[in-house]
Amino acid sequence: MELTPQEIQLFRHNGFIRFPTQLSKDHVEALKATALKDMEKGVEPVARQDGRIIRISAVWQRGGIFQETITCDEILNPLESLLGPNIEFVLNRHNHVYLRDAGSTHSLELHRDVRHWSRTIATVLIYLEDTNLENGCTRVVPGSHHLPAFASLEDETIRRIAADQTIPLPMPAGGLLAIDSMIIHSAGINRTDRTRMSMTLGYHSADELTWEDNSRRVLVRGEQPYRGNDKPRE
Numbered sequence: 001m002e003l004t005p006q007e008i009q010l011f012r013h014n015g016f017i018r019f020p021t022q023l024s025k026d027h028v029e030a031l032k033a034t035a036l037k038d039m040e041k042g043v044e045p046v047a048r049q050d051g052r053i054i055r056i057s058a059v060w061q062r063g064g065i066f067q068e069t070i071t072c073d074e075i076l077n078p079l080e081s082l083l084g085p086n087i088e089f090v091l092n093r094h095n096h097v098y099l100r101d102a103g104s105t106h107s108l109e110l111h112r113d114v115r116h117w118s119r120t121i122a123t124v125l126i127y128l129e130d131t132n133l134e135n136g137c138t139r140v141v142p143g144s145h146h147l148p149a150f151a152s153l154e155d156e157t158i159r160r161i162a163a164d165q166t167i168p169l170p171m172p173a174g175g176l177l178a179i180d181s182m183i184i185h186s187a188g189i190n191r192t193d194r195t196r197m198s199m200t201l202g203y204h205s206a207d208e209l210t211w212e213d214n215s216r217r218v219l220v221r222g223e224q225p226y227r228g229n230d231k232p233r234e
């Protein structure tokens with residue numbers, strides 16, 4: 001399903017959009033089961049907090065259902081409305097599944113994923129469990145992707161403005177949230193005794209000025225056209 005011109009405009013204006021598509025219940029259960037198995041077995045690379053595995057990284061490289069999810073139509077069809085027909089998946093930003101519990105501290109601080117609008121990515125958050133105010137749904141500052149590129153969240157005024165304007169975005173299991181990664185955002189605190197699992201994926205349009213193969217990106221839709229003006233004429 002494509003996005004409407006209004007949804008595309010809202011994404012550009014606000015810096016986020018809930019996709020009209022969702023992953024099926026079966027897909028979510030299978031993905032969750034595989035991620036939990038990798039966590040139980042400690043399949044590297046993983047991140048730990050207080051000895052517990054709270055994140056599995058390099059999910060593209062794990063293949064199987066992870067790659068099926070990264071390339072599924074439920075994500076790539078609406079993403080194509082934002083990025084155009086040639087889409088690359090970014091291996092070295094996100095590319096992970098988080099299991100957040102009450103003790104998790106990762107990504108709780110308001111932040112941007114990238115530092116400049118000329119190099120932003122579209123991040124898709126896939127919720128593998130319902131997220132809400134209690135278990136720490138994602139929080140965003142609408143429109144903050146337009147703030148000056150190097151507005152630093154270490155600056156006290158910017159931090160106060162961002163904190164005052166943050167809104168929570170509850171999502172159902174299987175729900176897909178796309179953000180412009182320049183948007184100021186964070187995960188919320190999980191105040192329950194249950195987990196909150198989500199997968200985070202970064203995409204951008206295929207770079208028409210990059211000539212060499214880039215081993216840190218994978219083309220997941222369309223083609224890789226080179227349009228540099230040094231291209232030999234046919």
Ligand SMILES: O=C(O)CCC(=O)C(=O)O
Nearest residue numbers: 107137138186187198200
């Ligand atoms: O999981 C979330 O709600 C936000 C994740 C996040 O901020 C990040 O991965 O940069």
